[in-house]
Amino acid sequence: MPVELALEFFASLESLPELAAGFESLRRSAKPDRAAGEAEVFSGADALDAVEAGWRAIEREGALSTPFQSFAVAAASLPAHLAHGHEPQIIVVREHGETRAILPLVMTSMAGSRVLRFFGDPLIQYGDAVLSRAGTEAHLMTALLAAEKLGADAALLRKVRNDAKISRVLSRRAQVSLVEEAPFVDLRRDVSLSSRDARELRRYRRRLAEQGEVKLHITRGSDALSCVQTALELKREWLASKGFTSSVIGDEAWERVLTSLVTENANLLACARLEAGGRLAAIEVAITHGKRWHAFLGAIEPAFSKCGPGQVQMADTIAHARANGFAAYDLLAPADAFKRVIASGAISVRDHALPFSLPGQLAVRAFRFAPQAKSLLGKLPAPVRSAAQTLLRLR
Template sequence: MPVELAFELAAHLESCPEIAAAFGEGLRRAANPEQAAGEAEIFSGAEALEAVAADWRAIEREGALLTPFQSFAVAAAALPAHLEHGQVPHIIVVREHGETRAILPLVATTMAGSRVLRFLGDPLIQYGDAILPGAGNEAHLMQALLAAGKLGADAALFRKVRTDAKIAGVLSRRAHVSNVEEAPYVDLRRESGLPPRDMRELRRYRRRLGEQGEVKLHITRGPEALPCVNRALELKRDWLAIKGFSSSVIGDPHWERVLTSLVTGHAELLACARLETGGRLAAIEVAITHGKRWHAFLGAINPEFAKYGPGQVQMADTIEYAREHGFLAYDLLAPADPFKRVIATGAVAVCDYALPLSLQGQVAARAFRFAPQAKSLLGKLPAPLRRAAKSILRLH
């Protein structure tokens, strides 16, 4: 992964005085902590999730989750993947007056020799957050972060935190922003259209696809959607290999198994949108749904139809399907790209935060800030050079 390269570079480029100065700033922050409330209890290991299941599910029934990526179902599906990778779950529960006020689900990982805490579910989850009931507040989250600091990690790296996330406020004051992206979305309550030029191009794509046969969108859930999800993963793996890109999820059998287990065990969470032309697959979207929000999680196209723009047609038709079936928003997720920005009606900022917890954690935090630039540099290389660089640097 680019972050591993960043760790190595940061370890060589950072000077000791600079690190010490930065660590001193971290100590000054810690000496003036924000108000914390409640008492924290830490559950660790393979049984940690089951130990907090009742409290987590109670908060979920309350309707307090902002995204599906904080659901207990996603956490339970992700747990085996973490364990297979040797990552240790640590779930922090903050209680006050006997009532649960916050749950912070983390896993301990190792990155280039540093002990790092990350959200449970990362890298699969597209939004990271803590789990708070209506009675929870930032003081309870502060207590959870203080408890996380006692786990012996060098740093905590909180990725993909929306600006409206429960944990965003306290992280924005206590941690360093290492990366900022946009997650575009379509407000389905508004009748929005593409700019004239893009609308003409979409009609042209649709016409050219129609010349190959009838264009039709199929939406499936549950076991019926499993072949669709498997095909999407296969197409995405092939595309990544051809382009010389890598993914922490696609191509990793443990993380891919998380998706297949969710589609078969939680039909309400995963849907598969399959665009066909003349009965043949043209494009696929795997979506994660939550309440009235449709999240476009994974897209893939059949290369046989690539020149006909099947992905754009599939997305346009899926948006209309979501609108007709009562969804209020179609979330394109981060990062934004030109096509996403064209069809979106708005966007929310998504930040990565680095929280140093030790002197070595200062190096980790700086490396994490450099990781997006490393990824961008690799992405600009021709595919053969990207593959060679990954092989030499052992980036996964």
């Protein structure tokens, strides 16, 4: 390593832990973990078409860990990625002519660096690779090693569940930039709220009932389109009123992903609409997969805000999911106070950062600072917060 390069490397590290992490990253690159199979990279707008057959074959095995790794979600996300200038980079690992693993990524630009992210990010709520039943961690290692050669400065692989297929590989090679929890309700168990929380829920239900009959409607497919559009509108208005921004809500390209999914994949998206006296009180857009119901997006009608419509809607939706054979109601990350109240468990969800270059080391430090920056910005007045978020590009 030239002296100048070494000095720049050390200058990018501020503490002994970071110094150790930097050397560990270099060591792992020099002595990679066991790999298997051969990797092929498909790039550009046609990459998804090139890998469709192998991807769908793995889906038919029932090997997907979450709906966010489905080909349908990837295909719906492609136009949004292209609209934002992201370049698909999909790595396929084969052995004996069979597809063992697929690592779907996009090349993006963040803070002046070329950064790889999961295909579907920021829409997807869980990131992972697609691994066949015959696939192993060694095949995922081959995919990750191929990703390191794509010319990126770093990879930011967000929202990786502790039980994700790629979790153990990333835990050995990447740095953790954020840890959150995704609460869930085990619908196979009869879990009751505490007496205090149950009493509060009954009080909210009585308040809503004063407006008329309280009823939950579940729709899918084209019947759910207007429901999803209303949920997006309510969420946009709420974000604007609080001075918050979102990478998905308010972004036309990413919002179109949701509307296309609901009309073209009726088995994937559902909309739960709670009404009081025939008027909308609360909405939940859910993504379903197997026996898991994922509470993807929630919104309330401001006129009912003092009646706890979101809590009642969620309680009734949980009852609906249980009655229809779902095993889990996934509240997704991050965990908040109400989610913890109704949850029966939680799983860790991590953002992993993997630097490939010296600029990538700086980018990884920025990734680690971003959550704290957002937290600090959240304490500012709404107009100042919105301007600062735009300036710092922390959306």
